Amino acid sequence: MTAAASRAAAWPVITLTTDFGPGSPYVAAIKAALLAGCPEATLVDISHAVSASDLESAGFVLWAGTRHFSPGSVHLAVVDPGVGTERRPVAVQLGHSFWVAPDNGLLSMLLRESPHEPEAVELRRPEAASPTFEGRDLFAPAAAALAAGQRLRALGQPLAGLVRLDQPSPRVLWVDGFGNLVTSLKPPVGGVKVGPVSVRRAGRTYGAVAPGELFFYTGSMGFVEIGVRNGRADLLLGAEPGPLVQPLP
């Protein structure tokens, strides 16, 4: 174990990403299960409003929100349009960190962007698990066990072939709180076409362009983003997560 992993182990972190909505007692029930299994954990909410109908966008928020946490951290993601239907509950190790989620493609972006080979197990279902609330009864206890130091292999049978969504066509992955469009394009590009609008002005920061002007830049996450100084690109372009974009030469 590295020194960083050892230090983190003393202060385990579990993050939560769900589509339950803010203020849901279901989230509280999951936290109760996490703290029952690992009372010393620090719990961090990533988002409880990711989209269940757009797993690519939900997976982006999960990737963006969890990738900076220290080795040893555990990331619970319950975004599960198919709860109760057939899909495997899994725990996945990438490097020294862990993700616990339904195997429905939600982890695709993490798997694509990680330099590590995933190690995965299919979670064993506790007998008493509610068929309608696996977040509390199946996923949370597994995440707590990992945070408390249990090994991945102790949670279930090894598993190859996680579900991966196809690499999407270039698109808007997420619109941030300021209205900037985060695209799935990586630099370098000569510009970005969003619907009928071609954005060809490049800028390094908001300060580099004129107020009201659309520009593209490489965001802090390494993707090409579209913004406008003193304004909202999403309102100017009518864009939300989903729309296809095109790189310009």
Next chain:
Amino acid sequence: MTAAASRAAAWPVITLTTDFGPGSPYVAAIKAALLAGCPEATLVDISHAVSASDLESAGFVLWAGTRHFSPGSVHLAVVDPGVGTERRPVAVQLGHSFWVAPDNGLLSMLLRESPHEPEAVELRRPEAASPTFEGRDLFAPAAAALAAGQRLRALGQPLAGLVRLDQPSPRVLWVDGFGNLVTSLKPPVGGVKVGPVSVRRAGRTYGAVAPGELFFYTGSMGFVEIGVRNGRADLLLGAEPGPLVQPLP
């Protein structure tokens, strides 16, 4: 003290349920008071958007959000349309856990559903308490004291006869983030009537019914719920918390 209670005591948990709204500095002020009294506490937000005008629904969220926490946990609830008017501030022990709240009926569902007899005290008012912010000056210090290990009796005079709302007529208690209606009915029922619509299709999970079909099921909280696969029952039925429902034979 049980082993579980002793372990929990090392990592005290205080949950918060209020109607202050997300991002309110009042919630922050309450947390400051909690951490001043019990710096080692783990704070868990249940909801800051419960309804002050529907204490039955607010009490449902409080019950659903707090019931899974380990023995020794403390649950602060400040939903108080009558702040500054006459109602008693109380701390209540049910089993090994504690609820601190105004005695206005908010705890009714917890009292109804708990297998334990409540033990209650009326909180002593600190002299410096602001008449308009008892959450910070009265309730939070009491919750912190309990989390830090103080006994219930140390906080005030024993009290019998907590305010209890009448058991409500069958109704929708809460609409979850997916649009499912959580009713106050308990199984078994042969169906549920919501307004003019009779839902007679029973399902165990979403996967058991056809897309778009309304069905009822026993939810993870033990109540009869109404959902629709790949849709929102609240939109289909025009329902929100409150409307009466009827069990069908």
Next chain:
Amino acid sequence: MTAAASRAAAWPVITLTTDFGPGSPYVAAIKAALLAGCPEATLVDISHAVSASDLESAGFVLWAGTRHFSPGSVHLAVVDPGVGTERRPVAVQLGHSFWVAPDNGLLSMLLRESPHEPEAVELRRPEAASPTFEGRDLFAPAAAALAAGQRLRALGQPLAGLVRLDQPSPRVLWVDGFGNLVTSLKPPVGGVKVGPVSVRRAGRTYGAVAPGELFFYTGSMGFVEIGVRNGRADLLLGAEPGPLVQPLP
């Protein structure tokens, strides 16, 4: 170091106030940086929805949300319309607590209301800091260092002359979750004029006035507020943060 500061040091607290929006992965990235630098910290969200275009109102939420925390606490505020443009990143000590923020006027109210003389440094920029995400790469590491016990002077060069917004004309600073208007007026006043409406009824608590009646009172934060029993003053008066108010004799 006082006894209180020493006790707090064992359980460091870092609060967060931003305009990133709830559920933003940027907030999660900042928390990852905070926990990497100070794994034992308790993180408290004040608000992630303060107004970037009204720094006086944002500064009010920051003041109201952070002022009650114990000595030794660290308050990170990233509300930064000018990210990437020229303004200094600073850490400021007031008494025994710390605020880390861009020097753009956001701290004005704290500086005005504090009994302490500020001690400030301009933060040294790490070489690898992203030009578009200083919250994660510059501000969070500084806040974590302070929470972990580092001295203010270790973070950068001392600095005099923090940016201070002009004391605003009497105005509505904030509208709370119940619709009460928090003005910048301090008692005593004989009444308050909001737009065309003069509110002359004084009350100590909601219980003191008739349902539906507008009244003013001294709120828990020491400012004059306007409320209405069993109603929302913001809806009655059409007011939101910003509108000027006038004290009445």
